[in-house]
Amino acid sequence: MNEIVLNKIGTLYHKLGEDAIQNLVNRFYDTMDSDPNAAGIRAMHENLDSSREKLFKFLIGRFGGPPLYVEKYGHPMLRAKHAPFSIGTAERDQWLSCMQRAMDDCIGNKELIPFMKDFFVMVADSMRNKTE
Ligand code: HEM
Secondary structure (H helix, E strand, O other): OOHHHHHHHOOHHHHHOHHHHHHHHHHHHHHHHHOHHHHHHHOOOOOHHHHHHHHHHHHHHHOOOOOHHHHHHOOOOHHHHHOOOOOOHHHHHHHHHHHHHHHHHHOOOHHHHHHHHHHHHHHHHHOOOOOO
């Protein structure tokens, strides 16, 4: 991952705070759950409560806060965790569209959104596992 982006996202936890990260994750999955355009990726998720808990813990650590995800679940190994699901450009774009809406709704400091977006785009793109 690009070091500059990595360094900048490392300060996000302090700039955003835990409540904003929790709100972001909740809004993200609420959007995925209700937007017909995200029905494809929604169908891959069984229990959104556990998805909310895992993404929240993952982002807290990744954005520079306490390593909650790693303490509970170990190394994320995100590519391996996503391997059972068929993810191509359409699925990536559905995910990013839900996250964009969540950021627009929940992040008060708009200057932070481009850094968060760079990070989400990079990770989401690397989850693609389908030849198209
Ligand atoms: C590219 C489109 C993506 C799709 C279609 C997708 C789909 C899924 C699915 C179906 C699961 C399993 C259900 C669950 O545990 O919630 C999952 C888990 C997870 N995803 Fe994604 N995901 C995508 C991108 C991302 C991105 C960009 C991130 C982080 C920035 C992420 C972080 C996670 C995490 C932390 C888990 C929990 C892993 C575990 O411990 O089981 N995902 N994802």
